[in-house]
Amino acid sequence: MIIVGGGQSGLAAARATLDAGLRPVVLHSGAEPVGSWPDYYDSLTLFSPARYSTLPGMPFDGDPDRYPHRDEVVDYLRRYAEALDAEIRTCTRVIAVRPGRSGGYLVETDTGDELPAVGVVAATGSFGNPYLPTLEGQSEYTGDLRHVAQYRRPEAYDGKRVVVVGAGNSAVQVAYELTGRARVTLATREPVRFLPQRIRGRDLHHWLRVTGADRLPRPVITRLIRHAAVLDTGRYHDAITSGELPRREMFTRFTADGVVWSDGTAEAVDAVIFATGYRPNLDYLAPLGALNQGVPRQASGISTTHPGLVYLGLEFQRSFASNTLRGVGRDAAHVMAALAARVDRRPRLSRQARPTASGAKRLTPPVPPDRARDGAGG
Numbered sequence: 001m002i003i004v005g006g007g008q009s010g011l012a013a014a015r016a017t018l019d020a021g022l023r024p025v026v027l028h029s030g031a032e033p034v035g036s037w038p039d040y041y042d043s044l045t046l047f048s049p050a051r052y053s054t055l056p057g058m059p060f061d062g063d064p065d066r067y068p069h070r071d072e073v074v075d076y077l078r079r080y081a082e083a084l085d086a087e088i089r090t091c092t093r094v095i096a097v098r099p100g101r102s103g104g105y106l107v108e109t110d111t112g113d114e115l116p117a118v119g120v121v122a123a124t125g126s127f128g129n130p131y132l133p134t135l136e137g138q139s140e141y142t143g144d145l146r147h148v149a150q151y152r153r154p155e156a157y158d159g160k161r162v163v164v165v166g167a168g169n170s171a172v173q174v175a176y177e178l179t180g181r182a183r184v185t186l187a188t189r190e191p192v193r194f195l196p197q198r199i200r201g202r203d204l205h206h207w208l209r210v211t212g213a214d215r216l217p218r219p220v221i222t223r224l225i226r227h228a229a230v231l232d233t234g235r236y237h238d239a240i241t242s243g244e245l246p247r248r249e250m251f252t253r254f255t256a257d258g259v260v261w262s263d264g265t266a267e268a269v270d271a272v273i274f275a276t277g278y279r280p281n282l283d284y285l286a287p288l289g290a291l292n293q294g295v296p297r298q299a300s301g302i303s304t305t306h307p308g309l310v311y312l313g314l315e316f317q318r319s320f321a322s323n324t325l326r327g328v329g330r331d332a333a334h335v336m337a338a339l340a341a342r343v344d345r346r347p348r349l350s351r352q353a354r355p356t357a358s359g360a361k362r363l364t365p366p367v368p369p370d371r372a373r374d375g376a377g378g
Contacts, residue, residue: 001343002027002107002115004094004284005123007035008077009313009328012055013121014086016332020340024086024121027109029093033081036127037074042153043177044070047169047197047231048326052205055080056329065203073325094284097122097309104308105288118308118343121335122282122296125313125323129281132274137254144271148174151273157182161268163259165250166275167192168228172236172245174275179245186240186247187259193229194237204231205326214321215330280314301335308342310335 003013006028017024026033046053051064053073058080060068068076081088093110100106100116107115130149138145148170160182164175167188175186186192199207208214230236239245251259258269285291290305300318303309312331313323321327 001025001119001121001339002105002117003121003123004097004107005035005125005313006030006033006081006088006090007037007123007125007127007313008055008325009123009125009323009332010035010121011077011080011084012328012332013123013312013336014084014088015056015329016336017121017340018084018086019333020336022340022343025115026086026088027092027094027107027115028088028090031090032078033088033090034074034077035125036149037070037077039149040070041148041151041174042070043173046073046325048205048324049203052203052209053325055325056332058083096284096287098287119339120309121312121339122285122309123312124281124284126278126280126315129279131277131279133276135251135253137256140256141254141258141272142256143258143269146271146273148273148275149278154178154181157271160270161258162271162273163187163251163269164273164275166228166277167230168275168277169230171275172230172232172240174273176236176239176245179239184245186245187250188247189250192236192240192247194232195229197231197233208320214327215319217318278315282311285309301331302338308339310339 001017001022001024003010003017003024003026006026010026010028011033014024014026045067047067049065050060050062050068053068054060060072060076094107095110096108097120098106098108105117105120107117107120109115130147132147148166151174154177157178158181162178162182162184164171164178164184165187167190171186172192175184178184195204197204236245240247249262251261253260255266258267259272260266280295282291282294282296285296288306288309290297290303290309296311296314297303297305298311298314301311301314303311311317312328312335315323317323318331318334319327322331
């Protein structure tokens, strides 16, 4: 079984593969299996507490009610990978997946290998493929233009005029962080919507868990959630309503040195940061014909065009939490049950994890296959 991608989705897939009694090979383009987390901005903290932000079998160390920092997540994923009894090949980019010569698949890497596979888990998600829209005049703009995926810290914007585009968590968090060093405007198409971080003294994710909202299926979620919403303790809402963080309706076009706002006024701007989301990072599946304009043809993570091909880490793949640390484990158990049914499950593995020289903690024992099918352990 070949798993493409060694971030949170790939590691969850490896765990579910081992639970199903199969032997995974994880192929990851980066230097270590921690996904895109080291590349996020320095101040990033999770919006969910540690107790709700884990992969199957290994809790976060320390206070379960704290909000882990980016670097804590990187360390957590590193330890998780070390504790898995799985072959993980780093610095190995998959460039194409093709039909196998006698069934199954042939996975081609940039190292020149062609690896046969009875099944493929496309676990590269979307965070490696930031979406940058194109607006009128954008190619003539001479200022600093980038996606938030390329933003690291506020010091680089000291004293500058900056516009941050977007109405989600990253846009608001970065714009707020920049207010202490730059003149910032948040540009959105609609007013920013907020969700309370805490309700009746408990984090929102507690209520998502106990009410089952975290597991609502995609059709229900997409009807209920029409717009992005920002998790907030009140500080972001107060900053916007007080004018500390000005918000304006999205500008209509770029000029050589700035933007033109919706009311027709032009303004010189040193930098524009787009926090406009991500798109599926699955170009390597194009040779199969498994994509429709870059979007996978799938239902709940299972390919509708190619038996033995499944996906992990897609936004709203099965639920609100599908592309998060807290939700991807459930999805991994679901798709692996379907995938395992298609392959020879012998010989079964005698154990799921191994001790390591670095002292990584052993993961909890594998979930029996009959429980893995209905998402137990996720």
